[in-house]
Amino acid sequence: MTTNIAPDPPPAPSGSALLRYLTVIIGGAAVMILELLGTRIIGPFYGVSLYVWSSLIAVTLIALALGYYVGGYLADRVGMIRLPHVILAAAVSTLVIPFISGPVLTATDNLGMRAGGFTAALLLFTLPLTCLAMVGPFVIKSFTRDLAGVGTAVGSVYAISTVGSVVGTLVLGFYLLPQFGTRTILFTLTLVLLALSAWLALEDRRFKARYVSLPAAAVAIGVGVLLGRGFAHSATRSHEFKVLHEEESVYGWVRVVDDEKHGYRLLLSDSSVLSAMEIARGYTLLSYQVAMGVLPRFHRDMKDALLIGLGGGHVARELKNQGIATDTIEIDPAVADAAKAYFNFRPTGQFVVGDARYEVKRLGKAYDLIIHDCFTGGSEPTHLLTVEMLAQLRSMLNRGGILALNYVGFTEGEGSEAVASVHKTLKTLFPHIRVFVTEKSEFTDFIFLASAQPLEADDTIADRRLQWLLERERKQLPEKGGIVVTDDFNPLEHMQTRKAEAYRKIFMERIAYDLLIR
Template sequence: MTQPLFPLFTHLWLYCTVFLTGAAVMVIELLGTRLIAPFYGASLYVWASLISVTMIALAIGYFVGGRWADRAKRMGLTLIIALAGMFTLIVPWITGPILLATDSLGLRLGTFISTLILFTPSLTMLGMVGPFAVKLATSNLDGIGASTGSIYAVSTVGSVVGTLFLGFYLFPRIGSHEIFLGLGSGLFLLALIVAFFERKRFKLTTAILPVMLLFFIGVSLLPKITNNDHKQHHSSFQTRFERESLYGWVRVIDNPTLNLRLLTADASTIGAAGLSHGENVLTYQKIVGLIPMLAPDMSKALLIGQGAGHMATNLQHHGILTDTIEIDPAVAEAAQNYFDFTPTGKTIIGDARYEIRQLQGTYDLIILDVFTGGSEPVHLLTKETLSQIHALLSEQGLLALNFVSFLEEGTNIAVASVAKTLAEVFPYQLVFISEPGIDFNDFIFIVSKQLISIDSGTLKPDQSTWLRNRLLNLDQHAGIVLTDNFNPLEYFQANKSEYYRRMLVDSFGTEFFIR
């Protein structure tokens, strides 16, 4: 007997199964970052952990699935997919306890171990589908190559479709918890359908009973998930706004005791104002607010990283029209509704690296303030990006850049690298420290094509003294020039990310950062 020319049509149900389970693998991997990021931040370590755990789980699944396929006589794809559905369904329920249990391990190890525990079971089960499908699709050794190639090709196409469907359509409309629950339920439905096609190997009732049992086990946990979703974690803090976006978990949080309103994105504070007066309370933004007095003729500014919008509001008081770029629409919404931010120029929603290439004309002041989620989007701190910004500045224009790190008595390689990279593009540079005498700090770099002097503007004597006390003489020799080709800034900032996260956890409590 000859092998069919198109084995795909011989086992259409089987190829549909590997297509859908391939899509499920990528949905779980991508959604995993959204469950981990509010607690551990959206750093490279989170992505590295998710990718590594996915590869580990799939490798285990391929190995175990192959052996199981050769030996199984009473169990088939139905049970494997049902187990994947149950493990997927319970992920939102166990996320909180797992994150809390791994908190003491630190940023890197804690991220990896929590990811390993949360996603290995479901991804391993989904990895087992491929070898099982190869076994079922192969009628003789002559066709094993074509069957194997077809199975894994269809599974990979499913992964591509799952990635695009989640990123472009599903995730912007539905929360990550709801997607996990929907995916788990969908896998159970797929298991029931597969049971119908496997009825020749197993009795239909024998195949369906384990599926129903596993489904009821998963569903029984849903009330616990629901109860955990909206609990108030800390009595001192009141959540006024909450939105899960493509870029993070954005919240507006009030603390009446401290007369404070915060704007947070994942595990990072990106805006703070007094509840009673609504004015900015972050010192580094006060430093930036004095910049117009260093160059009094400013009329147009660009703010990259809008946050709560305080800096744009301050510039309006100086008669400066400000365009803003903010990657997260949820942040822009919160700024207008809870921090009284009113745009004075164009409001651009998008990634700054792309958007600055589309801008026309020049600016007298550009503010780059993109610290978020405990880390920086490092592609915005390279020589290439700064060269693009240089082209947008007028001849007398200034660039102000905020950077969070440790001083380490002037030896911090991350701070020195930012200073050195700026010096490659701009000939003149001033560096200020937000809180003198404190190691962990905001560093404000002011650079220009022309000479900058504190004494050359219209600062009042007390403002000049206040600013001069924060002037920092920074040694750039310890740093490297950051480029698109080589940019180890996130590695340099690992201790900073861990410290910043611990500082927030101590303030809010660990449970405050669990969805």
């Protein structure tokens, strides 16, 4: 008779085992924190586009692959390098990021938006991410006693590391970034890694802890001095512009700056100009916003408007001067606050802070005019340009209501298919469309006016702005490559590449480099 005897349950983790699990959790969280912070360091210089995100993800994967291999090799063959050394190296390489980011970004600028963004990410983040990836192999090695337990050890370590990554992502996005600046988070992460390396060194009895704990303590003291001297706050300094305000939000690095030499004020978000104002008189310097001010001439009884994309609030102010109440939607609370504090914006209707794709469904009213103006970083948010989104806006128009969409693009050549796609998408929804440009050049703002009724301007009252706009009407638009943009198929990000690069070139010529580096 055979008796089945259940195996003994695995022993409870010892204190050293729990410490190693904690190390894996912190390492996983740190990887995601560094990857996400990369957009806050590189974004102001190269823009937060698909290319910057792709670069950071690619660099992270390269570093993880390298770290897994090198970590496994060192854990097996180089006994003098142990886990505390790896964590210490990760801490030090994280600490130097804010100090070398400026020179690295400046040095890679001539490579262009895509190659430059990738190279900058590679130089800034490969070393700390590689060190953090080495944690897994070292911990697996410490847990492995015989082949029978290898699978459990590997599975446990990578599962716990993934949990750490999830926690790090959520804590950073939901709490840390809205509350603290990038440098503060980097310095705090450095201190956590330093403390962890010292703790691991003290727990490891097979080598002298002072070779790690003393350097960790020295670096920690240095970080403390930097914090005490205010290095955690990336206050912008510029010889050409006076910085009035800066704030780091979930969506970008928002700054208000004055060019006192030329007498204008700018609202910047990362590498975008959201508003430009003549300081003395408060007039907008962006020609497409001037054009938006004459839109009531296309609808004689206009009373209610919706503005999607607030910027400095100039369009809403102009509509208010014409007796039109305007609801506004702005995704970034930092931009909304700056518009009120520095650009004399005062809400005349509902003042909504949130993503337009979600918020428009909650407004519950109809409008005579909807202005769609969401340009940032050299491109428009593509999810706001699909046929589904535009159909939602059409359903919110009163009879004879107008949808005005501002879109920056090219009149011909590469990139003109993006303009053609926006035009084609609008034509599937509206029978009447008129198109105007702000500049008679290849690269310009296209102002699309779309309605269910014929669009005729009231020119009975002399208005130089209206005459200026009518002189810039485009009867023919590029058609080649145009598609109907949908939620299911939306290649606009790729179509906008040339535009993003052209915009960045103009931006870099007019804005001081030191305004873009943390």
